[in-house]
Amino acid sequence: IDDNMVIWGLIGVNAVVFCFWQLGFNERARGDSRLLRFMSENFLLSVNSVMSGRWWTMLTCNFSHNEVWHLGLNMFMLYTFGPAVMPILGPMGFLSLYVIAGLSSSVASLLF
Secondary structure, eight states, X not given: OOHHHHHHHHHHHHHHHHHHHHHHHHHHHTTOOHHHHHHHHHHOOXXXXXXXXXXXXXXXXXXXXXSHHHXXXXXXXXXXXXXXXXXXXXXXXXHHHHHHHHHHHHHHHHHO
């Protein structure tokens, strides 16, 4: 796997999830809450979600950014520091770190 593909792939996934959130808000303004409900049930972390069997929210919540500044800052950091870390960890190590860090933050959020 190419280093740049990993970084740009993660940025792309985050951007797509952000766009779905925005589309969900727009659709709700027109009276259709289905997409926003789907996003809330599958991309927001809560004790209730995990206890209800939606364990994947512990990972998917890490791709949710509600505001453009939040997305922009996180993607800037990924774009800036990813290439510095990638040669040390390699693409699979970097992806593993990304997932483990996300899951760890979810566990911490649920506990505290």
